[in-house]
Each structure stands twice: as structure tokens, then as C-alpha cells.
Amino acid sequence: xxxxxxxxxxxxxxxxxxxxxxxxxxxxxxxxxxxxxxxxxxxxxxxxxxxxxxxxxxxxxxxxxxxxxxxxxxxxxxxxxxxxxxxxxxxxxxxxxxxxxxxxxxxxxxxxxxxxxxxxxxxxxxxxxxxxxxxxxxxxxxxxxxxxxxxxxxxxxxxxxxxxxxxxxxxxxxxxxxxxxxxxxxxxxxxxxxxxxxxxxxxxxxxxxxxxxxxxxxxxxxxxxxxxxxxxxxxxxxxxxxxxxxxxxxxxxxxxxxxxxxxxxxxxxxxxxxxxxxxxxxxxxxxxxxxxxxxxxxxxxxxxxxxxxxxxxxxxxxxxxxxxxxxxxxxxxxxxxxxxxxxxxxxxxxxxxxxxxxxxxxxxxxxxxxxxxxxxxxxxxxxxxx
Amino acid sequence: xxxxxxxxxxxxxxxxxxxxxxxxxxxxxxxxxxxxxxxxxxxxxxxxxxxxxxxxxxxxxxxxxxxxxxxxxxxxxxxxxxxxxxxxxxxxxxxxxxxxxxxxxxxxxxxxxxxxxxxxxxxxxxxxxxxxxxxxxxxxxxxxxxxxxxxxxxxxxxxxxxxxxxx
Numbered sequence: 001x002x003x004x005x006x007x008x009x010x011x012x013x014x015x016x017x018x019x020x021x022x023x024x025x026x027x028x029x030x031x032x033x034x035x036x037x038x039x040x041x042x043x044x045x046x047x048x049x050x051x052x053x054x055x056x057x058x059x060x061x062x063x064x065x066x067x068x069x070x071x072x073x074x075x076x077x078x079x080x081x082x083x084x085x086x087x088x089x090x091x092x093x094x095x096x097x098x099x100x101x102x103x104x105x106x107x108x109x110x111x112x113x114x115x116x117x118x119x120x121x122x123x124x125x126x127x128x129x130x131x132x133x134x135x136x137x138x139x140x141x142x143x144x145x146x147x148x149x150x151x152x153x154x155x156x157x158x159x160x161x162x163x164x165x166x167x168x169x170x171x172x173x174x175x176x177x178x179x180x181x182x183x184x185x186x187x188x189x190x191x192x193x194x195x196x197x198x199x200x201x202x203x204x205x206x207x208x209x210x211x212x213x214x215x216x217x218x219x220x221x222x223x224x225x226x227x228x229x230x231x232x233x234x235x236x237x238x239x240x241x242x243x244x245x246x247x248x249x250x251x252x253x254x255x256x257x258x259x260x261x262x263x264x265x266x267x268x269x270x271x272x273x274x275x276x277x278x279x280x281x282x283x284x285x286x287x288x289x290x291x292x293x294x295x296x297x298x299x300x301x302x303x304x305x306x307x308x309x310x311x312x313x314x315x316x317x318x319x320x321x322x323x324x325x326x327x328x329x330x331x332x333x334x335x336x337x338x339x340x341x342x343x344x345x346x347x348x349x350x351x352x353x354x355x356x357x358x359x360x361x362x363x364x365x366x367x368x369x370x371x372x373x374x375x376x377x378x379x380x381x382x383x384x385x386x
Numbered sequence: 387x388x389x390x391x392x393x394x395x396x397x398x399x400x401x402x403x404x405x406x407x408x409x410x411x412x413x414x415x416x417x418x419x420x421x422x423x424x425x426x427x428x429x430x431x432x433x434x435x436x437x438x439x440x441x442x443x444x445x446x447x448x449x450x451x452x453x454x455x456x457x458x459x460x461x462x463x464x465x466x467x468x469x470x471x472x473x474x475x476x477x478x479x480x481x482x483x484x485x486x487x488x489x490x491x492x493x494x495x496x497x498x499x500x501x502x503x504x505x506x507x508x509x510x511x512x513x514x515x516x517x518x519x520x521x522x523x524x525x526x527x528x529x530x531x532x533x534x535x536x537x538x539x540x541x542x543x544x545x546x547x548x549x550x551x552x553x
Contacts, residue, residue, distance in 0.1 A: 136486040138471045145469035150553035199470035246447035247436035247495040
């Protein structure tokens with residue numbers, strides 16, 4: 001990549017849940033940080049710089065929380081960098097932290113992302129009136145459901161595909177102690193009986209609202225080589241963005257996502273992603289985005305993503321497991337969700353994913369998207385340095 | 387609404403609000419001024435020749451150029467896609483369930499969201515032709531809310547090919 005190597009040496013996350021009334025935002029963030037540092041065998045005193053991210057401040061109503069959180073992160077006298085890219089922020093924050101290391105400027109960087117949804121009202125914050133439109137959207141579900149309808153029509157996908165993805169993710173989540181929802185008894189039949197919230201999106205096809213935080217410790221190669229802990233080497237990172245609205249925009253498979261994936265694979269030396277990547281943690285807040293992203297990321301041909309789902313390709317036992325952690329569909333502290341994807345990808349190649357470990361995972365993808373499917377952040381991490 | 391349960395930390399309810407002024411810029415000024423007169427104005431990109439309604443930012447993001455001439459569009463249009471909303475949320479003013487549709491006005495090439503009424507939610511479909519129902523003229527302001535909702539126009543549905551590129 002023309003850059004210095006960077007390794008993830010510690011992944012930490014909270015036990016995600018709907019209401020963490022026992023802690024403030026500062027306490028929530030610190031919990032994830034302490035777990036990441038413990039995994040790395042480090043303390044806050046070892047850290048050179050801190051990169052922090054969360055989704056829009058309006059979600060909790062705390063403006064610029066990074067300033068307040070410097071105390072909780074023992075960041076006085078150190079560089080603190082805040083990243084904003086809506087729902088993709090957990091991913092792009094991890095990328096900015098990795099770049100702090102890859103640039104050679106810092107050797108030991110801590111990154112953390114969070115959302116405490118119970119402190120605010122995300123649905124309200126995402127449905128504010130604008131001077132040029134009418135307030136008919138009902139949160140993120142109201143925004144994405146027409147795009148899902150477009151995908152269904154364009155691809156000819158049968159109506160049960162979304163429920164299949166949901167049952168898979170909720171079942172996987174039962175193997176992940178940090179996941180918000182632990183619901184072992186879903187069947188496809190029961191899933192299809194859940195009510196339509198934002199028709200064509202059913203209740204089970206929708207992510208929960210979660211309180212949670214995630215943190216990663218990343219270090220330079222010379223530091224990593226002295227450490228006796230599992231490591232995930234950052235093989236490549238990529239980010240792309242595009243406007244929410246422009247004439248002729250492909251909202252089902254945004255060009256920015258396709259370009260981001262192409263750039264990611266090129267930098268990682270990957271020519272056949274389906275064959276070369278062992279496991280993916282992909283941002284799927286509404287289950288139908290799994291087949292949509294299978295196509296956008298170049299794993300499946302256009303209009304064929306749903307066939308991969310139907311054939312079990314993305315099951316934990318399939319050729320390309322998607323979200324063995326249970327994914328965003330089982331845990332959604334919005335700002336942290338991207339970093340959880342990146343951290344879970346790292347845990348897979350570090351061999352630390354416990355019951356949801358994919359055997360032999362050597363190369364993994366972390367993915368996040370945000371806004372109106374317009375901000376993309378992705379990385380490839382591997383068990384090997386290259 | 388503040389909560390103190392047992393020895394748990396206190397949770398205090400603190401509502402916040404924001405009032406702001408928005409400078410519309412030239413393209414949105416045309417658009418909003420048109421709405422005040424009950425007319426629908428978009429703008430055409432001089433490169434791709436596609437018409438933006440609303441012409442929100444005054445630029446075509448495909449071509450990276452300022453939008454050009456003002457173009458009157460609609461008032462009829464086609465539903466390209468839609469959502470049936472069954473979820474109550476804070477600040478909501480519309481009775482559930484309702485249809486929030488993406489509508490592409492005749493002569494325009496960009497969808498915008500609006501309500502569909504005067505038919506059952508289950509009757510709404512992609513390609514359905516619709517027309518606006520306006521408020522009383524005395525209530526018109528610089529707002530798309532001058533249109534109360536769209537209703538079926540009764541014309542035959544538009545073929546999928548007509549709007550597929552706008553999905």
C-alpha cells in the first residue's frame with residue numbers, strides 16, 4: 001500500500017443492550033476501551049493518540065461529546081480526533097486510526113465508537129422536517145424500505161429472502177455473548193408472521209436500538225512484533241462517498257460502494273473476492289441489505305445476491321459467511337456498529353471469535369455504510385502480515 | 387418524566403429544540419417561489435439534460451456543474467417506489483397506516499417523497515400514475531406542504547422501463 005504496516009492487537013466491546021441506565025456515555029465508552037486495552041495487555045498510558053467516532057450528535061443531543069469524553073479516555077495532552085460519517089462512522093473511525101499508524105506518525109493508537117440510543121430518540125433525530133420536502137419519512141426504515149422494494153422488483157427476489165437473512169443473523173447472535181438480541185427460537189415460518197413495520201420491511205427484518213461501544217488498539221509493525229498477543233494485520237482500507245440525491249442515481253447499488261470495494265480489493269491484491277475472503281462482517285441494518293451488498297461488493301452478479309442467500313452461501317457453514325456475530329440486525333448502537341463489524345472481522349482472523357469463530361479464517365472483511373447509502377468504509381484484515 | 391429507580395443512577399428528561407434560518411440559494415428559491423404560486427419548478431442539467439425536482443443544491447452531482455434553465459414539471463407523476471408506514475413516531479402528524487411514495491413528476495428525472503391518499507394502501511403500486519391535491523390557495527406558503535397529498539390520476543400504469551433507471 002506504500003504505507004507502514006498496522007496491526008489490531010486489541011478488540012473490546014460492551015455487552016450491548018437496549019438501555020444501559022447504569023452508566024453515562026463516558027462510562028459506556030470507557031468499558032469498551034478497558035476491554036480492548038486489556039486484550040492488548042496495555043494501559044491508557046501506553047496510548048499515543050485517540051480517534052473517536054459516533055453518528056450524528058443529535059441522536060443523544062450531546063454536542064461534540066469527544067470534548068467531554070477526553071477525561072474518560074485520559075486524553076489530556078494527547079491528540080484526539082473526531083470522525084463524522086453518519087452510520088458508517090464506526091468503520092471510517094477505525095480507518096482514520098489505522099492511517100495514524102500507517103502514516104508513521106503514531107505507534108500506538110486507540111480508537112473508540114459508541115451510541116447510547118436510549119439517551120435520545122434516533123427516529124426523531126432522523127425524521128426532522130426540511131424546508132424543501134414534506135415530513136413523511138418515518139426514520140431509517142421509512143427511508144430504506146422503498147429502496148428494498150426497488151431491489152425486490154429489479155432482481156425478482158422472492159418475498160421470503162429478507163426473513164431468511166433475519167433468522168440466520170438472529171441465530172448467529174446466540175453464539176455471540178456481546179450481541180444485544182439473543183433469540184434462539186426463530187424459524188422462517190415464525191419470521192414471516194411478524195408484522196410489516198415499513199412495508200415491505202417486517203419487524204424481524206429490522207435492527208434493534210442499542211446502547212453500546214466498541215474499541216480497537218492498533219499498533220505499528222515494530223511494536224506488534226514485540227507483543228505476544230493475537231494480531232489482525234490491516235491489508236487494505238477504502239472509503240468512498242456520494243450525494244444522497246442526484247438524477248439517475250442507482251440507490252439499490254450505489255456507485256460509491258462499488259468503487260470502494262474495487263479499491264479495497266486492488267489494494268489488498270484480491271482478484272477474486274468470493275474465493276479469497278473467508279468471512280465478512282457487513283453492515284446489514286435491514287435484512288434485505290445482505291443480498292443487496294452481496295451484489296454491490298462484487299461477490300454475486302447483479303440480481304443474484306438473493307440466490308446466494310437462498311443457497312446458504314452466507315450461513316456460518318457456507319462458502320462466504322456473512323455476520324457470524326449476528327450483525328447489525330442483532331445489535332445496533334449506530335455509531336459503534338461499523339467498528340463492531342471491523343472488530344469482529346479482526347477477531348475472526350485473530351481466532352478470538354469464540355462460538356461464532358469461522359474455522360480457518362485467514363482473511364476477513366469489515367464493512368460499514370451510512371447516510372442514504374452514501375458513505376462507505378471497508379477494510380480487509382488478515383492473520384498474515386500480507 | 388425523570389426516573390429514579392432504586393440505587394440506579396438518575397435519568398433526567400431534558401428536551402432540546404432548534405430553530406434555524408435556511409438560506410435557500412437561487413435554485414431552491416425558484417422552487418419554493420413556484421410552490422407559493424401553485425407551480426412546480428425544477429432545473430435542467432446542461433450536460434446530462436436531466437431535470438432535478440426538487441433542485442435542492444443547485445448542482446448536478448453526476449456532472450459536477452451548476453444546474454441550468456428552470457423547467458416547469460408535473461403536476462402529474464409516477465410512483466417509482468413506496469413504503470407503507472405502520473410505525474408511530476414522535477412528531478408524526480399523519481394517521482397510520484399511510485403510504486410514503488417516491489414520485490417522479492412528468493418532465494423530471496429525480497424522485498421526491500410525498501403522501502398518497504384517496505386509495506387503500508394495498509392498492510398502491512410501482513408505476514401508478516398520480517396527481518397532486520392542493521391546500522386552499524389562501525394557505526399557500528413557500529413549501530411543498532402546499533400539496534396535501536397525491537391521489538391516483540386514473541391513468542394506466544407507467545411501464546417499468548420508464549422509471550427503472552430512477553430506482
